[in-house]
Amino acid sequence: MEEPVPNPAAPRLPSNGGAGRGDLDERLRQSEGFQRQLAEGIYALSLVRRPEEAYQVLMAHAAKILPTPHWCIGQVLERGDGPRVEIAGWTPSVWARFGEVIRGLSIPVSDGAFAREVYGYRRTSFVADTGAEPGRVEPGLVATFGIRSLLGLPLVFEGQVGGVLYAVALEGEASLAPSEDQLSVLQSLSRIAALALERLRAQAALEESASLAQDLAQGVRDLAEAHDESALVAALFHWAGRIVPAPNWWLNRFDPASRTSTTVHWTPGLEVFGSPAAIREPVPVRADSLMEALHFGHRSLHLHRCEGHAEIPDLGAWPYRTLLGVPLAHQGEIVGTLFGGSFGDQGHLTVSEKRFEALESLAGAAGLVLNRLQARRDLEAEEARFRQLFEQAPDAHLLLRNGRFAAVNEAAVRLFGLSREQLLERAPWDLSPEFQPSGERSREAALRRIEGAIQGPSQRFEWHHLGSNGHEFPCEVSLTLMSREDGPIVQAIVRDISAQKQAETDRTALERQLFQAQKMESLGVLAGGIAHDFNNLLMGVLGHAGLALEQLNPLHPARRNLEAIQKAGQRAADLTRQMLAYSGRGQFVVRNLDLTAQVEEMVHLLEVSLPKTVVLKLDLRRGLPAISADAAQIQQVIMNLVINAAEAIGETSGLITLATGAQHLDAAMIRALLVGQDVAPGTYIYLEVSDTGCGMDPETIGRIFEPFFTTKFTGRGLGLSAIMGIVRGHKGALKVYSEVGRGTTFKVLFPAQGQAQEPVGPGSSEPAWQGTGLVLVVDDDETVRSVARQTLELKGFEVLEAEDGLVALELLQRKGTDIALVLLDMTMPHLGGEATFREMRQRQPEIRVILSSGYNEQEAMSRFMGKGLKGFLQKPYGPRELLAKVQSVLGA
Incomplete structure (x- = not known):
């Protein structure tokens, strides 16, 4: 995509800055308020469960950051004529002003420079006065809605704009005047909102797939349990409607002798468009290309728009809008057809490929059951059809007689890793651990469940089974009574839910990592902002002290006081540099370094800094690739980690080990990092500092990088917090291993580079100099x-x-x-x-x-x-x- 070109004529945004101390204090208070709103907005966005909730949270917190009565959200959608922004959320003031006009409003992204800046260049765009910049915002929008000022913030995820947050001032209202601080916080909030919306989209897709699989499985079960054709059709229509929400469904039976297809069952709504006699009118298959494809080609039918399809029969009498047709077949023979669709004002249906495939699977199962019901009088044919359904089921099916397996399908063989012969005559508890997670013995629990299925309704529960390798895995089990003359037979359907459980665990871990990253980002922004403003105050202290020292006689009694002031100011400047390092904005003098050499240079300093009760052990690997880093910052990391390890050991005897080496990080290892989950896979050079101290629990590990957090005495400053900033500033990563009472290991990793370069020696002093001009x-x-x-x-x-x-x-x-x-x-x-x-x-x-x-x-x-x-x-x-x-x- 073409990069945006700076526009010198574009209106400039006002700032809240001031020259006096009072203005600075006010800016600090405003900045704290904005950061608080950002933190609260991030937290609220992490809790939303629907896009509509995310829209409302985003607009509510945006309005607190930039008070204006009008906010709305645009969702970017791909249409046939190109991408468009459709208004999907708004504040009450927008609805009160425009009502239904705003609902579904669609704006081409190419209309006006403003839209192109937001969507095409993915950057914030602001028009303070549309009258002063005609044409920048699409004139039709300006005229229709009376727009005076317009601010647009793109919601960007992985380089794609998924939506736009708008702030609007209308004619007769004060123009918008966002400050740089407000824009910065709004942009951060918009990025987090884009991430939250992407999370909701991925979660919705995952939930839809899981729900679709569950509906299909339950639908197949209900179809299999139907004892007559009416029950089968009722179940088929019910689950077809769950999978594809079409307003009308009907079932046709095919007569091979007359080559006609006749509607025999339908949902009540179909009679609105035709009488029962008209509905039952047979349709010749040979005279209809669509019906031929269904019955002779065994091809499903999916017409999103029926208008213009001349091959649809009786298009004039039946106002088709969307038509679905799925053959019900068994062993290559068509026994019927399931139709669904919409008519007239019901509009068109949008059916995804995933849902249509599920409908085909449901229809395939319905065809099996319908064929079984048709041949109910022939017991052998019935048994053969049931066996086919039993064997082809994706879940493990097992028949229990007297508490033992009498028949199993191929899915059961795969699930348990045993042959069919090994499974037969075994009991469920033979394939289970001795105790279930509830603490109940597997044998007693299984017998109770089987008896419950025989005496009452079907049983559905979670159970832990054992594979052939002794591995324990969770399953969902359904027990259903199947009456037989020679005694009750219970059907057990077993589904391995290990992947589902793992997905839930992974999702929980991902949400926890997202929350931790959001918290650290908020603290970093706050620390960086405070350090930046504090530097201006230190300029007065250090500058005036330095000027006074330059002008005072070396023997003047006030010189020592000024030097003390200068030292205190330098310590304050060091603190601000640590805050900038924590926020990832520290000043680095980067060159290729040998990490092992850096550690060796500091060994003597480290040894004299440690208590005599602590032993320093080195495990340094030579010949490592270089890292691109600032030597002073690396030395700060080494010193802080070693001092932290010594304090963890305390007054007792202990051991601190410093190790260096190389390690390859893959995607799975990166996800487990505490800092640096966004680094790229590859080779990294690491520094590992291990101690035999008191260790930390998981709750403490989650807070160690917060500024001024400590489990020791107060006043420890930014030690580990600054380390996190240095690591992030060098595009590195960090992992912490710790166990209470066993010690802690910090592992800092930096991307591997080429060969290390030698440090440049200091230059010669410059002669005295006097300036003019x-x-x-x-x-x-x-x-x-x-x-x-x-x-x-x-x-x-x-x-x-x-x-x-x-x-x-x-x-x-x-x-x-x-x-x-x-x-x-x-x-x-x-x-x-x-x-x-x-x-x-x-x-x-x-x-x-x-x-x-x-x-x-x-x-x-x-x-x-x-x-x-x-x-x-x-x-x-x-x-x-x-x-x-x-x-x-x-x-x-």
Whole structure:
């Protein structure tokens, strides 16, 4: 799909940012509120059971994030004329305004640039004023519904847009004005909603298949239990209607002598379209191509639209809309035909291939039973037909006489892994464990169930059997009495439900993993946002402390106090870097590393850091492929894991083992990971840290990566939380093995690369430097601007300040080429750093710009790749870092 092209003329979204402390506090409160709504929305979406519930949950939480009276959901469907967005959910205000007009509203995805942006480019699209941007939204929609503002958020799963969340402001109402924070949270909520809807779709498909299989099995059982033709037809119509919900059903009998097909049974609704005499009118088979295909070609009939099919008989008298026809055959002979369909205003039926195949199977079973009933007077023929049904049944069928097997089918042979001769004369408890899961002995329980089937209604229950290899497996068993002259015979139908049980277990595990991933994502977003804003505050502390130190006499008594302030600020900056690492936005200096060499370099440091009661054992493999990683971050992972292991051992004696190696991960192993279930299969290099400490229970393991969570004394910081962020940032994975009282093993895995590269040695110190020229500092934080201005003026620069992108562009317009350098913040109100940089480059292509942000360089610079940016400074930075970056850019 073609990538979207940036549109400089598109309206820009407002931001909630401010320059003062009060504004910052308000932004933090708003951000916390948005994140809370996101977390609550994610949790609510994980509980929904129907798409309609998901729509309402999504709109309810979206309205709390961006208050507006009008929200609706569009579902993307493929039609004959291409994909369309059909409105599937709406808030009460939309229904009150438009009523039935909104129901089933269908919009082609190619109508207008707005629809193409949302569906074609899979990105959020916003039109603040449709009057100011005519044609961007389909004019017919604007005129019909009086749309003033429109926001569209695509619901994307695996690159496919399944739906669209719309926020609408109408004529006479205030325009929408979503902030960047609101849009970010709405986009996250939309992604989770798309995942929840896909889960519901997959679950519905699985439930439909299971329900269809159960209906078909029960239908076959009911057909087999029918004792006359009326009961057979009633069961056939009932289960046919369950499998394919057609409003009308009728059964025809075929007369080979006259080559005619005559309706002999029908549902009452058919008489609305014709009298009983007209219904019973025989149809010549030879004169009708469709009937010939059914009776002589044994081909089923499925016409979704009957209009225009001239071969349908009496199309004028019988207003067919959808027609289904399935032959009832036995041993190559047609004994009848099951028809179903709709007429007139009943409309057309949509029948999936899966349901039609199930209907054919049901009709096939009905044909067997109908043939048996026709030959009831001939006992041998009846026995032969029952034997065929018995042998061909997909489930294990066994006949019990006096509590032992008198006959078994081929499915039973396959199920138990024994020959027919080995099964005969055995009892059910001979193929069962001594005790059932309920605690009851298998022999007593089986005898009680068999007696219950003889004395009363059929018995249906769950039972555990044993295979020939001694493996125990769960089954669903149905016991039905079959009276015989020589004593009661009980039919047992046994179905292996191991796959069903495993599917339920897998689904539960998947839901648990999804909840854990959603929780970690929410905490990561919150941690990253707080760290980003906190960096601006640290700029004032570190910057002013650094400026003061540069200007004070080395013997000044206040110098030690300033150095203490600077150290405290650096510790706070370290904490924010840990928070950014937890959120996956830490700053990495990536190169190819030898993981074993990294561990060996730290052995001495680790040994002196551990208590004397703890022994450090190494099991390091040499010659491993390299990993692409940041050496400092890897060292932090090693140190945190070892210290964590030592604290788990406590004051007792214990052993910590460090091991490295290579391992291949396949899809099954990836699903069992605690962190990194989205990594690709392949070869990974691992670091394994094992201890003989106290171990953890499953509940504790589920919380160890939460920020500040600890089972020890308070104040442990972000240790394991930061590790999770580092692992995710390196596209790695992590698995934890632990048992209470036995110890814990953390296994960290990184994708294998090529050969490791040697670290680059430090460069030589630069000579003293003095600058000249005009520098423009653009930042919405006054403290940041003040630190930058004082630092640059001390080096001889002239400095201009701008609190946002709009003011910066005005200064650039006035000063032009006099500005030698621009220090540009990434996130600002009114006009952000990305848009400001684009406008500056258009007006002055050769201008030099250094970008500044609280997030890491990789994330910030990804938006400016190949656009002429000269450098990057991560907040918080001090005077020396700023001057070094300015010198490198101006000297280039």
